[in-house]
Amino acid sequence: MIFNQYYLDCLSHASYLIADERTGRAVVVDPRRDVDEYVAEAEAHGFTVEAVINTHFHADFLAGHLELADRTGAWIGYGRRAETEYPIRKLADGERIELGDVTLQIMETPGHTPESISILVYEQPDDAVPYGVLTGDALFIGDVGRPDLLASVGVTAAELGAMLYDSVHRKLMALPDETLVFPAHGAGSACGKNLSTDRQSTIGRERATNYACAPMDEDAFVDLVTAGQPSAPGYFGYDADLNRRDRDLFDPAAVRALTATDFLRRRAEGAVVLDGRDPLDFAAGHLDASLNVAADGRFAEQAGTVVTPDREILVIAPDGRGAELVTRLARIGFDRVTGHLDDPETLLLAHPELVRHSARLTVHTLRTELAGSRPPLVVDVRGAAERENGAVPGSLHLPLAELLTRHTELPTDRPLVLHCAGGVRSSIAASLLRHLGHRNVYDLIGGYTAWQAAA
Numbered sequence: 001m002i003f004n005q006y007y008l009d010c011l012s013h014a015s016y017l018i019a020d021e022r023t024g025r026a027v028v029v030d031p032r033r034d035v036d037e038y039v040a041e042a043e044a045h046g047f048t049v050e051a052v053i054n055t056h057f058h059a060d061f062l063a064g065h066l067e068l069a070d071r072t073g074a075w076i077g078y079g080r081r082a083e084t085e086y087p088i089r090k091l092a093d094g095e096r097i098e099l100g101d102v103t104l105q106i107m108e109t110p111g112h113t114p115e116s117i118s119i120l121v122y123e124q125p126d127d128a129v130p131y132g133v134l135t136g137d138a139l140f141i142g143d144v145g146r147p148d149l150l151a152s153v154g155v156t157a158a159e160l161g162a163m164l165y166d167s168v169h170r171k172l173m174a175l176p177d178e179t180l181v182f183p184a185h186g187a188g189s190a191c192g193k194n195l196s197t198d199r200q201s202t203i204g205r206e207r208a209t210n211y212a213c214a215p216m217d218e219d220a221f222v223d224l225v226t227a228g229q230p231s232a233p234g235y236f237g238y239d240a241d242l243n244r245r246d247r248d249l250f251d252p253a254a255v256r257a258l259t260a261t262d263f264l265r266r267r268a269e270g271a272v273v274l275d276g277r278d279p280l281d282f283a284a285g286h287l288d289a290s291l292n293v294a295a296d297g298r299f300a301e302q303a304g305t306v307v308t309p310d311r312e313i314l315v316i317a318p319d320g321r322g323a324e325l326v327t328r329l330a331r332i333g334f335d336r337v338t339g340h341l342d343d344p345e346t347l348l349l350a351h352p353e354l355v356r357h358s359a360r361l362t363v364h365t366l367r368t369e370l371a372g373s374r375p376p377l378v379v380d381v382r383g384a385a386e387r388e389n390g391a392v393p394g395s396l397h398l399p400l401a402e403l404l405t406r407h408t409e410l411p412t413d414r415p416l417v418l419h420c421a422g423g424v425r426s427s428i429a430a431s432l433l434r435h436l437g438h439r440n441v442y443d444l445i446g447g448y449t450a451w452q453a454a455a
Helices: 036-045 065-072 157-174 203-209 218-226 236-242 260-268 279-284 299-306 322-330 344-350 363-370 400-409 424-435 447-453
Strands: 002-008 013-019 025-029 048-053 075-079 089-091 096-098 103-108 117-122 132-136 180-183 272-275 313-316 337-341 377-380 416-419 441-444
Touching: 002 036, 013 036, 013 180, 036 048, 036 065, 048 065, 065 075, 103 157, 117 157, 157 203, 157 218, 180 203, 260 313, 260 337, 260 344, 279 424, 299 322, 299 400, 299 424, 313 322, 322 337, 363 447, 400 424, 416 424, 416 447, 424 441, 441 447
Parallel strands: 025 048, 048 075, 075 089, 132 180, 272 313, 313 337, 377 416, 416 441
Antiparallel strands: 002 013, 013 025, 096 103, 103 117, 117 132
């Protein structure tokens, strides 16, 4: 058996290629949209990709089933509850897919979404213990999939939570302890609240260490897994829906580098500018009303919290990384990217009338301002779990993922100082507020980490 995991750090996403080396027949599970790596792997080993299986309708990325089927001729598989605009093979509970000796077996594990499945992997068809199980978003390492996302319109979190209890406690926990666990996501994903950085585990380890796999009744489980979940980025519902649809294929050559003249023309016509440079470089000088989402980090996910998919997008790329950032946006289904600018410094020098500088405060200055007669409002854009470990006294909690829809709750008659843990998300948040018309906005250098250190 050939078993490969492909892990995408910026989306905390794992996909898999499983093949029988003797027959050369292969299956790809939960692929991302830029599929060259899977195709190259298959071609290098002489494999034929016969099937592309999604464990569920993903909300945090746009899966590459259509692209991979187009490149390889593979059929597309989902759980039997899935309904799509494109042809699929509906996979029933217990159904087996034989690649040769290597055999896959479908296990229905609804709860994160109604159509969710897990996939048991056997090296030999009559093995008593599976080699592993691909759990999708039903079971993570250290957590389980959240049942409250918008991926399942018309089904309540309580209903999905009850399904998830059955899937985890009665199905997955019934597997042998030695069975390896391979989830679709890891730490950093908003699909859960306590995901590990590990890339694989075992059923026995999860039984012993995963808080949601400990013995408990259904009501306690539902209460536990629905509480304290992080705010989901706004694009999640869009992607969950788009993964059902017969959409355009991703063409990496369709978006090109723009001249400064073309870039400024499209900006003047209403395109939003995503500036992928470091917050320090952005603060030193940037185009008015542009949004700062640093390339080194969770670029696509964070872009999806501050830009809606209907907006035309222009990308400012650091170090000639324009094509990379366009691909990362395509991974979440943001295809309205007109082009990228790979030499922002020349444009900024040529058009000083368009350049703005970010207002930033040190912790020392903020403490002085807070003690004054007209103190600013401190806005904490971290997640709920982060804030539980400490907060600036008197600060308002407004997570970054909610800022686009809730910014009108903020006052306009006093300064706003935004902070996160270290300064990256607060730069995003401050640039968003300025883009939306807020003028007296600052971000805190070093974030809450600096605040704590200076205490």
